[in-house]
Structure formats: C-alpha cells, structure tokens
Amino acid sequence: xxxxxxxxxxxxxxxxxxxxxxxxxxxxxxxxxxxxxxxxxxxxxxxxxxxxxxxxxxxxxxxxxxxxxxxxxxxxxxxxxxxxxxxxxxxxxxxxxxxxxxxxxxxxxxxxxxxxxxxxxxxxxxxxxxxxxxxxxxxxxxxxxxxxxxxxxxxxxxxxxxxxxxxxxxxxxxxxxxxxxxxxxxxxxxxxxxxxxxxxxxxxxxxxxxxxxxxxxxxxxxxxxxxxxxxxxxxxxxxxxxxxxxxxxxxxxxxxxxxxxxxxxxxxxxxxxxxxxxxxxxxxxxxxxxxxxxxxxxxxxxxxxxxxxxxxxxxxxxxxxxxxxxxxxxxxxxxxxxxxxxxxxxxxxxxxxxxxxxxxxxxxxxxxxxxxxxxxxxxxxxxxxxxxxxxxxxxxxxxxxxxxxxxxxxxxxxxxxxxxxxxxxxxxxxxxxxxxxxxxxxxxxxxxxxxxxxxxxxxxxxxxxxxxxxxxxxxxxxxxxxxxxxxxxxxxxxxxxxxxxxxxxxxxxxxxxxxxxxxxxxxxxxxxxxxxxxxxxxxxxxxxxxxxxxxxxxxxxxxxxxxxxxxxxxxxxxxxxxxxxxxxxxxxxxxxxxxxxxxxx
Numbered sequence: 127x128x129x130x131x132x133x134x135x136x137x138x139x140x141x142x143x144x145x146x147x148x149x150x151x152x153x154x155x156x157x158x159x160x161x162x163x164x165x166x167x168x169x170x171x172x173x174x175x176x177x178x179x180x181x182x183x184x185x186x187x188x189x190x191x192x193x194x195x196x197x198x199x200x201x202x203x204x205x206x207x208x209x210x211x212x213x214x215x216x217x218x219x220x221x222x223x224x225x226x227x228x229x230x231x232x233x234x235x236x237x238x239x240x241x242x243x244x245x246x247x248x249x250x251x252x253x254x255x256x257x258x259x260x261x262x263x264x265x266x267x268x269x270x271x272x273x274x275x276x277x278x279x280x281x282x283x284x285x286x287x288x289x290x291x292x293x294x295x296x297x298x299x300x301x302x303x304x305x306x307x308x309x310x311x312x313x314x315x316x317x318x319x320x321x322x323x324x325x326x327x328x329x330x331x332x333x334x335x336x337x338x339x340x341x342x343x344x345x346x347x348x349x350x351x352x353x354x355x356x357x358x359x360x361x362x363x364x365x366x367x368x369x370x371x372x373x374x375x376x377x378x379x380x381x382x383x384x385x386x387x388x389x390x391x392x393x394x395x396x397x398x399x400x401x402x403x404x405x406x407x408x409x410x411x412x413x414x415x416x417x418x419x420x421x422x423x424x425x426x427x428x429x430x431x432x433x434x435x436x437x438x439x440x441x442x443x444x445x446x447x448x449x450x451x452x453x454x455x456x457x458x459x460x461x462x463x464x465x466x467x468x469x470x471x472x473x474x475x476x477x478x479x480x481x482x483x484x485x486x487x488x489x490x491x492x493x494x495x496x497x498x499x500x501x502x503x504x505x506x507x508x509x510x511x512x513x514x515x516x517x518x519x520x521x522x523x524x525x526x527x528x529x530x531x532x533x534x535x536x537x538x539x540x541x542x543x544x545x546x547x548x549x550x551x552x553x554x555x556x557x558x559x560x561x562x563x564x565x566x567x568x569x570x571x572x573x574x575x576x577x578x579x580x581x582x583x584x585x586x587x588x589x590x591x592x593x594x595x596x597x598x599x600x601x602x603x604x605x606x607x608x609x610x611x612x613x614x615x616x617x618x619x620x621x622x623x624x625x626x627x628x629x630x631x632x633x634x635x636x637x638x639x640x641x642x643x644x645x646x647x648x649x650x651x652x653x654x655x656x657x658x659x660x661x662x663x664x665x666x667x668x669x670x671x672x673x674x675x676x677x678x679x680x681x682x683x684x685x686x687x688x689x690x691x692x693x694x695x696x697x698x699x700x701x702x703x704x705x706x707x708x709x710x711x712x713x714x715x716x717x718x719x720x721x722x723x724x725x726x727x
Contacts, residue, residue, distance in 0.1 A: 142241035148278075150199045152206045153233035155213055160327040161334065162216070162228055164342065165429065165442040168479035169294045170216065170224055170268065180534075182262040183292050185302045186254045187309050189278075189285040198278060198285050199238060201312035205305060206236065208318070209439040210325035211273075211296045218269035224480075225268060228326060236272040242280045250286065254279055258289035266293040273297070296326075298441040299506065300428050305439060323438040332434070333476070341476055346485055348474035352422060352449045353486060355611055358495035360416045360423075361539050361561045362613035362688045363600040375541075375556040377531035378567050381524035385551030385575040391582030396461050400547050401505060405448075406457065406464040407577050408503050412540065413452045414591045415570065417599040417613070420451045423501040425468070427475040445499070446475035457577075457586035494675060494691020495612070496682045500539040507547045524550060526575065528568050551575065573597040606688065607636050609658055615688035616658065622685045623660055623692070626677035631663040631701040633711045634692060660692035661711045663701040671695035671720035694721055 162170070172181050189198060206212045213234065216225035246253050261275045273293035279286050288309070292302060308318055324332065332338050392407075393400040409421035429435070429442040448471040454460050486497050531554070539558045546552040553574075557567040573595030580586045580594050592598055607614050620634040637659045662674060674695045682689050698714035 142243045142279075144240075144242045146240045146242070148195070148199060148238045148240060149235050150203050150238060151233070151235045152203045152213075154207045155210065155232050156230065157232035158210065158230040158327050160228060161330050162226060163326050163330045163440065163442075164333050164476055164478055165298075165440065165444055166216075166228065166295055166326065166330075167224070167226075168444045169298075169441045171479055171483075173265070173268070173293070173295055174224060177535075178265045179262050180536075181294050182266065183294055183297065183299070183302065184258040184262050185290050185292070185306060186251070186258050187288040187290070187306050188251075189287060190310075190313055191284075193285050193313055195240065195278065195280065195283070195285055197313060198288065201309050202236075202238065202276065202288075204312055205308060208308075208321060209305070210327065211301070211439040214273065214296055214326060215270055216268040216295065228330075230325075230327060234272070236274065236276065238276045238278050240278045240280060242283060245281055246279065246286060254287035254289050257287075258291060261289065261291035266295070268293070268295060294441055294443075296440060298428060298443045300430055301439045301441065304437050321437075322433075323436055324434050325438065326440040329435060329438060329440065342478050342481075345474040345477035346482060348470070349447055349477070349482060350485055350489055352447055353489045353495075353497055354493060356420060356422045356449050357416075357418050358490075358493075358612050358690060359498055359539075359687065360412060360418060360421065360501050361558075361600065362416075363561070363602055364606075364615070364687070373537075373539075373558045373560060374533045374535045375558050376533045376564075377554050377556055378564075378571065379529050379531060379552070379554045380527070380571040380575070381529075381550050381552050382526045382575050383524065383550045384526045385578060386546075386548050388575060388578035388582045389547055389551055392578050395582060395584075396458055398461050398465060401507075402465050402468065403461055403578070403581070404505070404544065404547065405468055405503065406450075406461040407574055407581070408542070409448070409450045409464065410452055410457065410460055410588065410591065411570065411574055411577060411595065411597060412501060413450075414595075414599060415597050417602070419453050420449060421501070422447065422449050423503050424448075424499050425471060426502070426504050427472050429476055431472070444475050444477065444479070446471035448503075452588065454588060456588060457581050460588065461581075490682075491676075491679050493610070494679050494682070498539075499537065502538050502541045503544075504542065505544040507544050507552075526572075528571060530564075551578075569596055607656065607658075609636070609656060609690060610693070612690050613688060614658065614690045615686075618686050618688045619658060619660070619690065619692065622681050622689050623662070623674070623678050626681050627662055627669060627674055628665070628667075630665045630669075633661045633701070635659055635661070635711075637694075657693035658690070659694040659696060661696045661698055661701075661714070664697050664699055664717050669697060670718060671697070675721075695719065 210230045213231045214228050217227055217229060219225060257277055257279065261277060266273060273296040275291040277289040279289060311318060389400050389404055393403045396403060409423065412423065413421040425446040425448050426443055427446040429444055435442055448467060450464060450467045452460060454463060490497050534556060536556055539561055541556040543554045553571065555567060555571055557570065562570065576595045577586065586594065602613065605615065605617055607616065616634045616636065620632050623634065624630065624632045636656050638656060662669065675691055678691050696719040697717045698711065699717060700714060702710035
C-alpha cells in the first residue's frame with residue numbers, strides 16, 4: 127500500500143528446506159467478456175508506466191494451526207471460482223496501446239509456491255511480509271498471467287502463512303481485505319454468503335449506462351474547472367522542478383503519540399471527523415509552505431460508496447482531486463470548508479481515465495500550463511492493520527519520532543501516506559529534495575503536529591501558521607508574479623520561449639488587460655487583472671502567435687518551475703539591443719499579435 131513500506135529482510139533469512147510448486151485447477155465459473163471498468167483502465171495505465179514494485183500490491187494471510195496444504199489450496203480455488211476478478215485477464219492490443227477489454231475465464235489453473243522450513247526465521251510475521259513484498263517484483267503479464275502470485279510458507283509441512291502479491295488491475299486494498307476475510311472463513315468451514323456486489327464486467331456496464339456516463343462527465347467538468355483556474359503547480363519557486371519530473375526522495379516517517387492525542391483533541395473540539403481535521407491541517411500547511419491561496423492535492427479514493435461495489439473484488443481506486451481555498455481567518459473555518467470540499471472531490475473521482483488525460487492535454491495546451499500530480503495525500507488509516515504491513519505496527523510507544531528510510535524515485539513533489547492516527551499519528555512523507563531540504567521536510571511533519579496541538583487547544587488564526595509551526599513560506603524574488611492563479615517567473619518564461627522559437631530575441635512583461643482573470647473568463651475591463659505579454663523579434667522564417675504558443679507549450683513539461691505561457695504574443699520588427707528596455711520593445715512596429723490559444727482563458 128506504499129512505495130516503500132516495511133523492511134526487506136529476505137537477505138537476512140536462511141533459505142527454506144524445500145521449494146515445490148503446486149498447480150491448482152479451478153472450474154465452475156462463467157466465461158465472460160466486456161470493456162474495462164474505469165478503475166481497471168486507470169490502474170492499467172499506471173501498471174504499464176510505473177515500476178512494478180511500486181504499483182503491485184501485497185498481503186499476508188495467517189493460516190490457523192492444524193490446517194493442511196490441501197485445505198489452503200481448496201480455499202484459494204474456491205475464491206478463484208467465486209470472484210470473476212481473479213479469473214480476469216486483459217488481451218494485449220498492438221504494441222504501445224493499453225488494453226481496452228477484459229476476459230473472464232470459466233476454468234484454468236494457478237500455481238502455489240510452497241516454501242517449507244524447519245522453522246520460520248526471525249519474526250515469522252515479518253519474514254512472511256518480506257516474502258510477499260519480494261514477490262511484487264516483475265510486471266504482471268496482463269494478457270495471460272493469473273493475477274495473484276501465491277507463496278505458501280510451511281514449517282515441517284504445516285502451513286503457517288500465505289504470502290501474496292496482487293496485480294493492481296484486479297484488486298485494491300479493500301478487495302484484498304475482502305479476500306483475506308473470506309479465506310479465513312473458508313478455512314473455518316463457514317459458508318460464505320452469496321456475492322451481491324457487482325463483478326467487474328457488470329460494473330463496467332453500469333459505468334457505461336446513461337447514469338454512469340453522466341457521473342463521469344460531471345467528474346471531467348469538475349477536474350477541468352480546477353485545471354483551468356487553480357495553480358498549475360503548488361511548489362512554484364526558484365529552486366523547484368517542473369511537477370511530474372521524476373525525482374529521488376527519501377522516506378521520512380513520523381511516529382507521534384503527541385500527534386495522535388492532538389488530532390483526537392482537535393476533532394473533539396471542532397466536532398468534525400479526524401480524517402477531515404487531518405486533511406485540513408495538511409492543506410493548510412502545504413498551501414502555507416507553497417505561498418498559495420489554495421491547496422490542490424490528489425487524494426486516492428477507493429470509490430466504494432455504493433453497496434453494489436462495496437464488496438466487489440476488483441480495483442475501484444481513482445484519484446479524487448481536492449481544490450481547497452485556504453483564504454479563511456481561522457483553522458476552524460477551514461475545517462468546516464474542508465468537509466464539503468472533500469465530499470465534492472470524492473463525488474467526482476469516477477471518470478473515464480483515457481478521456482481525463484485527453485482533457486488534461488487539451489486544457490493545458492490551451493492554458494499554456496502543465497498538470498503534474500505533484501502533491502498526493504493518501505490516508506489508508508481506515509484499512510485493517512495487517513494490510514499495511516508489520517512495519518506500520520512497530521513502536522507504538524513513540525512519543526514523537528522522525529526516522530529516515532530508503533530513497534524512492536517518484537513523479538511527485540510531496541507524497542504522504544497516513545497509516546495510523548491512533549494511538550499514534552503515523553505518516554510517511556516523500557519530499558522532493560529540489561524543494562525541501564532534509565531539515566525542512568522534518569520541520570514540515572513536526573509543524574503538522576504543532577498545528578494539530580494548537581487546534582486541539584483552541585481556534586487557530588491562519589495568519590499565525592508560521593509562528594505556530596515554524597514552517598516558513600517559499601521565498602521568491604520580486605520578479606515573480608501571480609498570473610492566472612499561478613506563480614510565474616517572467617525570466618523563466620522568456621528563457622524557455624526564446625529556446626522554443628529558435629533563439630529569436632524575446633522580451634516578456636506583465637501588462638494590465640482583459641486576459642486570464644482568476645475564474646478563467648475574460649476580464650470585464652482593461653486593467654482588471656495582470657497578464658503576460660511576450661514580444662518576439664520577427665525572424666527570417668514566418669512565425670505566428672499560435673506557432674509560438676505551440677512551440678512553448680511543448681517545452682513546458684520539461685522546463686523549470688514557474689513557466690506559464692503568455693496570454694498575448696506580439697511579433698515585432700527590429701528589437702532593441704538592450705533587452706531590459708521595456709519601453710523600447712513596446713514602441714516597435716507590430717507585424718502580428720494574438721493569444722496563440724484556441725480558447726480564451
């Protein structure tokens with residue numbers, strides 16, 4: 127459930143006495159075929175792109191004493207027959223394309239690797255965890271491979287644990303919890319109730335229904351509104367990188383009983399759930415540190431709000447995109463605002479992921495921006511503790527502890543996993559070193575605890591965040607501007623545009639005018655909102671504003687932080703020799719001008 131949870135102890139453990147492979151046949155299901163669900167399509171996109179050790183998931187199922195190997199394989203066979211998701215593969219399309227269809231087998235086989243030991247080394251549960259985690263390595267062959275890698279750990283032939291890795295295309299954390307629960311009931315000879323939640327093929331049909339399509343369209347409109355009007359990147363500052371650029375960040379873990387007590391106290395005092403209070407504190411501190419008026423953060427959602435999917439063994443996870451305006455006077459007011467904003471984000475977290483990314487490409491080209499999933503907050507504290515790994519259950523007595531773990535290469539600036547909120551607050555943070563020094567990352571998590579402690583004691587003025595938490599806003603030079611809801615560096619825009627147009631002389635200036643108001647519409651009168659104008663010297667090769675805009679937007683994803691396309695391009699003759707002579711550029715003869723955009727934003 128996390129990019130780097132737990133400790134890998136495989137190399138510390140002696141090898142098993144024997145390794146055998148058991149082939150298990152199943153039959154009795156129905157053969158079916160249909161389109162992908164939205165969750166499957168979303169996750170397959172990640173599977174094809176991300177490191178398998180990051181995107182595959184794992185779990186460990188204890189086996190009661192006295193259980194036979196045959197009983198374990200019988201229970202696994204029953205689960206495969208019971209749940210269509212476990213019998214699903216995804217036919218491989220032409221190279222470079224993603225699957226668009228799922229196929230459910232009526233019968234087939236899977237294998238169980240049996241590792242027999244004289245005794246399990248070290249801490250048995252931790253050893254089982256390390257075996258499960260190791261099996262996440264290697265990409266699942268979506269078109270043919272059974273989506274579970276199963277290892278049975280035995281002691282002198284007696285089963286002790288089942289260690290599993292799952293393809294995220296067929297299961298998420300909730301699905302793993304359902305399977306673990308049913309596995310235990312099968313071993314206890316209990317009769318499982320009839321499956322009432324939808325299997326993936328039927329869920330896809332519901333999503334393709336008129337009501338499902340309306341829900342997806344509403345989600346796309348919600349996301350588009352944020353992408354057009356919100357900050358294109360949270361951490362736009364001189365030392366930052368472009369969001370979405372992979373960067374190696376070390377895991378920083380907070381374990382804090384102080385934080386757990388403070389969160390419980392703040393929730394009790396404000397009358398809001400702990401999850402809402404924690405989200406408000408996260409957004410408040412992120413926006414404060416970034417110097418932004420709002421916080422845009424991805425919040426992965428299980429999307430199991432309806433009974434028809436509550437116990438479906440499939441993946442329903444998609445991002446909710448939270449856009450929270452933090453311009454309020456007090457933290458209590460922000461908590462109250464967070465409740466509605468989070469519900470709205472979750473309500474709009476079911477969408478056609480292919481169409482979403484098509485929309486993102488279109489909107490960012492029109493706006494001249496770049497969307498990066500640069501801030502992610504994943505609260506998995508509601509999941510059963512075994513799902514989170516043994517490492518999340520260690521050191522419950524830590525009053526306040528910060529520890530550094532291994533590095534991960536992640537396409538985010540700030541990623542947080544909240545594993546537990548009681549009896550301690552347990553959060554792991556990956557903060558991009560181009561934005562946060564190690565000391566600043568530690569200060570951020572400690573500041574989060576300080577904010578919660580202050581909120582437990584009383585209503586916190588938002589203007590007091592720096593004093594209370596010790597977290598200081600980003601420092602930007604006087605040349606940085608707020609344009610179209612984004613922090614922008616005109617110098618960075620000028621340098622990037624100059625490269626885009628083949629080295630022609632360029633000058634970029636802030637000017638008043640009816641371009642790019644805060645809500646994404648044209649201003650009512652000149653001078654109501656600043657915008658950027660780019661003056662480009664006319665070269666030998668004809669150049670239009672639209673061509674300049676397209677050339678610049680092609681470079682923006684890899685450009686430095688603070689680059690937003692100008693709202694207006696002006697092609698001029700005979701540029702001045704002194705590039706800082708703004709009045710000279712404005713007096714030049716204009717050969718052509720325009721927005722360069724297909725839509726006014």
